[in-house]
Amino acid sequence: MKKLLEVKDLKKYFPIKGGLFGRQIGAVKAVDGISFDVREGETLGLVGESGCGKSTTGRLILRLIDPTSGSVKFGGKDILALDKNQMRKMRKDMQIIFQDPYASLNPRMTVGSIITEALEIHNLLKNKNDKETRVHQLLEQVGLTGAHARRYPHEFSGGQRQRIGIARVLAVDPKIIIADEPVSALDVSIQAQVINLLQDLQQDLGLTFLFIAHDLSVVKHISNRVAVMYLGNIVEMAEKNELYNNPRHPYTQALLSAIPIADPTVKRERIILQGDVPSPINPPSGCRFHTRCPYARDICKKEEPVVKTIGEDHIVACHLV
Amino acid sequence: MTQNNEVQESLIHGTTDKIESLWLIVWKRFKKNKLAVFGAIILVILSLSAIFAPLIAPYSLEEMDFMSMDQGPSKAHWLGTDSLGRDIFSRLLFAGRISLTVGLVAEGISLAIGVILGAISGFYGGKVDTLIMRLVDIFSCIPFLLLAITVVAVVGPSIYNLMVVIGIIGWTGTARLVRGEFLKLRNMEFIEGAKALGASDARLIFLHMLPNSFAPILVTATLGVGSTIMFEAALSYLGLGVQPPTPSWGNMIQSANDIIIFQDKPYMWLPPGIAILLAVLSINFLGDGLRDALDPRMQVN
Numbered sequence: 001m002k003k004l005l006e007v008k009d010l011k012k013y014f015p016i017k018g019g020l021f022g023r024q025i026g027a028v029k030a031v032d033g034i035s036f037d038v039r040e041g042e043t044l045g046l047v048g049e050s051g052c053g054k055s056t057t058g059r060l061i062l063r064l065i066d067p068t069s070g071s072v073k074f075g076g077k078d079i080l081a082l083d084k085n086q087m088r089k090m091r092k093d094m095q096i097i098f099q100d101p102y103a104s105l106n107p108r109m110t111v112g113s114i115i116t117e118a119l120e121i122h123n124l125l126k127n128k129n130d131k132e133t134r135v136h137q138l139l140e141q142v143g144l145t146g147a148h149a150r151r152y153p154h155e156f157s158g159g160q161r162q163r164i165g166i167a168r169v170l171a172v173d174p175k176i177i178i179a180d181e182p183v184s185a186l187d188v189s190i191q192a193q194v195i196n197l198l199q200d201l202q203q204d205l206g207l208t209f210l211f212i213a214h215d216l217s218v219v220k221h222i223s224n225r226v227a228v229m230y231l232g233n234i235v236e237m238a239e240k241n242e243l244y245n246n247p248r249h250p251y252t253q254a255l256l257s258a259i260p261i262a263d264p265t266v267k268r269e270r271i272i273l274q275g276d277v278p279s280p281i282n283p284p285s286g287c288r289f290h291t292r293c294p295y296a297r298d299i300c301k302k303e304e305p306v307v308k309t310i311g312e313d314h315i316v317a318c319h320l321v
Numbered sequence: 322m323t324q325n326n327e328v329q330e331s332l333i334h335g336t337t338d339k340i341e342s343l344w345l346i347v348w349k350r351f352k353k354n355k356l357a358v359f360g361a362i363i364l365v366i367l368s369l370s371a372i373f374a375p376l377i378a379p380y381s382l383e384e385m386d387f388m389s390m391d392q393g394p395s396k397a398h399w400l401g402t403d404s405l406g407r408d409i410f411s412r413l414l415f416a417g418r419i420s421l422t423v424g425l426v427a428e429g430i431s432l433a434i435g436v437i438l439g440a441i442s443g444f445y446g447g448k449v450d451t452l453i454m455r456l457v458d459i460f461s462c463i464p465f466l467l468l469a470i471t472v473v474a475v476v477g478p479s480i481y482n483l484m485v486v487i488g489i490i491g492w493t494g495t496a497r498l499v500r501g502e503f504l505k506l507r508n509m510e511f512i513e514g515a516k517a518l519g520a521s522d523a524r525l526i527f528l529h530m531l532p533n534s535f536a537p538i539l540v541t542a543t544l545g546v547g548s549t550i551m552f553e554a555a556l557s558y559l560g561l562g563v564q565p566p567t568p569s570w571g572n573m574i575q576s577a578n579d580i581i582i583f584q585d586k587p588y589m590w591l592p593p594g595i596a597i598l599l600a601v602l603s604i605n606f607l608g609d610g611l612r613d614a615l616d617p618r619m620q621v622n
Contacts, residue, residue: 062517091519104510108343108532117528121519152343165514172518 001039004176004208005061008035010070012053012060016281029280030056032232033070035307038176043202043209045223045240047216047255049277053232054212055099058178061210062094063087074176092122095174099181101161105153111164112149115139118171138167142197159190166197176208183218195222216259220244225313228252231288232280234307238314248316250293287319295320350614357610360603367600371417378411383566394588401588403576413592416568421600423484423562423569424550430488431549432542435495440526442496443503453496461493466555473561483562487552495541502534536615540608547604554597570597 013027031053038044048054059065061072063079072079079090098104105114115135118124125131136146142163153161162182169177179198183191199222201207213219219226220240227237228251236249247253254271261268273292278284284291290300297319305317351357370377379399380386390406392398400409442453472486506512506529515529531538550570556562557571565572570593577583577590 059513064513064516088519088521091517094517096514096517098510098514100510104514106511106515106529106533108535117515117520118518121521121524154343168514168518 001042003037004040004075005038005210006071006073007037007057007061008071008073009033010035010057010060010072011068012056012065013068026281029232029283031060031067032280032283034229034232034234036227036234036237038208038210040175040208041202041206042224043211043222045219045226046210046212046229047214047219047226048229049214051277051280052229053280054214054229055180057229058096058180058210058212061178062091062096064096089122092172093175094178095169095172095176096178096180097162097165097169097182100185101158101165102185104165105161107153109152110149111139111151111153111156114153114164115149115168115171118168122172124172134171138170139164141170141201142167143193157190158186159194162186162190162194163197166194166201170201170205173205174207176210178210178212180212181214182211184213184215191218198222216255228255231277231283233288233317235289235318236314236316238311238316242311242314246314248310248314248321249289249318250295250320251289287317347614351610354610354613356606357614360606360610363599363603364607367417367596367603368421370414371421374411374414374418378408378414380408380411382407382411382415382568384408384411391586393586400592401586403589409573409589409592412568412573413570413596416570416573416593417596417600419480419563419567419569420550420553420571420597423480423487423553424546424600427484427487427491427549427553428542428545430484431491431545432495432538434489435492436499436531436538438492439496439499440503440531443500443507444522444526444530446504446507450500454500457493457496460490463490465490465552469552469556470559470561473556478556478561478564480563480567483553483556487549487556491545491549491552495538495545498537498541499534502537503530506530506533536611540612540615543604543608543611547601547608550597550600550604570594570600 010031011029011033012031013029015024016026016028017023018025034053034057036044046054046057056065060067063072067080070080074090074094077090079087082090105111109117112132112135115138116131119131119134125134132149135149139146139148144160144163144167148156148160148164153164156164182198183194186194195218198209202209209222211219211222223240225237225239226243227234228243228249229235230251236243236247236252238246243252244256247256250271254273257268257271271294275292278288278291284301286302287293287296287300287305290296293300299319303319305319307315307317308321309315310321384407386398386402386406386408388406389395389398389402391404392402394401398408398410400413403409403412438453438456442450468490469486473482476482476486512525512529515525520529553562553569554571554574557569558574560572560575563569563572565575573593574590574597582589
């Protein structure tokens with residue numbers, strides 16, 4: 001399949017400033033050299049603990065935050081080289097759905113004008129009636145009705161707002177949508193509805209998703225391939241079933257062993273990690289996971305593991321594999 | 322629960338016709354605050370009497386009645402006459418025009434400067450922000466009255482100079498406020514969403530961030546008009562503001578400089594004093610009411 005998005009060695013260091021004159025005294029290594037690609041029409045799941053840099057990755061790809069180094073290619077074009085105006089045109093093809101449906105809609109605008117704005121920014125429709133028809137059509141596409149266009153976001157529930165956010169994104173006909181924990185803030189029953197909506201839309205419109213989440217069962221449901229992040233690095237990436245059935249990185253194994261199984265008779269050994277995620281300001285030397293890894297050896301403290309390909313589409317960064 | 326379901330139902334089918342805009346909610350909350358409503362009514366009365374002064378005033382502004390100078394309140398002159406035989410009530414109405422206009426225009430000037438600089442500062446951040454904020458620091462450590470007196474003494478007292486001077490001095494608070502609001506909004510997801518859609522800086526500032534900082538700006542602007550009116554009165558009282566024979570509430574109080582008038586003829590300085598008091602007080606009530614009504618953390622009962 002064609003690669004739609006190629007990310008290579010992407011880094012983001014947030015400077016820490018201190019002292020009298022605001023000198024840089026350190027950096028938070030939020031994303032520290034990650035590479036992956038997303039193929040046309042697929043869903044790539046990006047999972048990891050809070051603070052591992054997965055949301056930052058999403059924002060870096062859209063250039064909502066400017067990367068420290070690395071490259072992001074969309075459809076073969078290096079988007080980090082684009083100037084402000086070229087980037088603005090490019091944004092039509094790349095969109096984002098946010099985590100918090102309560103903060104992601106402008107409270108002063110009606111739902112109709114929120115969606116119309118997307119059309120106006122990219123000059124998609126000139127005629128006022130056409131715009132209105134399109135807004136109604138989009139609202140129906142996400143399971144709302146045209147009458148909702150006149151209402152304000154505060155009149156809707158979380159799930160409905162997330163649908164509005166999706167309608168706004170669809171208005172510009174994007175090729176790839178970065179879904180930044182789109183269901184984490186919703187009730188479990190609503191989560192399923194929104195996930196199913198996203199899957200339906202993917203089929204109907206041929207969308208590509210980068211699905212960022214920390215809920216492994218949700219990711220398993222929606223993704224084709226899954227990448228696991230730990231402290232700014234991708235530690236393992238594979239096709240969904242391969243990763244869930246045959247995890248090779250100790251961190252992935254620990255994560256997967258934490259998924260609850262809805263059957264009390266099944267006994268499973270749970271790998272419980274010691275300690276907390278280390279600070280990204282001073283990440284551990286060598287393999288970043290060695291401080292919590294049950295199998296850590298000397299080499300893990302000294303050398304950073306290289307990314308190995310261990311099967312079709314299965315890569316892992318660990319000395320022990 | 323049933324009620325909740327109904328609401329849900331009506332939302333899904335869009336059957337309720339009344340759309341509760343945010344402003345309607347604000348108005349509902351505002352109505353409950355008796356003091357604020359009282360302030361608003363007084364302000365409307367004061368503004369109307371200023372706007373229609375030529376129609377209401379029984380005498381014209383310069384008309385002197387040599388037969389009754391320095392008279393107390395009477396049937397012919399409701400609030401008496403001043404030492405030149407001019408009707409105090411008529412002058413009070415015309416003075417309201419000047420004082421309220423100076424207050425509004427001066428506050429308008431400082432609001433414009435404050436909002437623009439604060440918006441730039443908060444939106445772009447970095448060096449621009451540092452520069453503007455240091456400018457704010459400099460401006461706000463100069464004593465307000467002293468600077469105004471100096472500037473007016475140099476450029477000469479007139480209504481227009483007065484408006485500009487007060488406007489140029491008073492913007493720092495607004496700038497800080499708007500900057501703070503913008504810093505807060507800059508990282509909100511709906512701003513990021515608009516950015517991701519490709520919205521231009523101008524669209525972000527004017528269509529997204531300004532409307533969302535409208536509430537606090539409105540409150541400071543309202544309270545600002547009150548302090549500007551006070552400031553105009555102070556300068557006019559000192560003879561550095563509105564120049565006689567044009568009346569303003571401030572320079573009408575000037576007559577109280579005379580110890581004899583102060584002690585024996587309170588009808589000459591009490592009315593403008595009360596007018597200032599009423600105007601500023603009701604503006605402050607209104608401002609407080611707006612602040613409470615616009616605060617999203619307050620719930621409609």
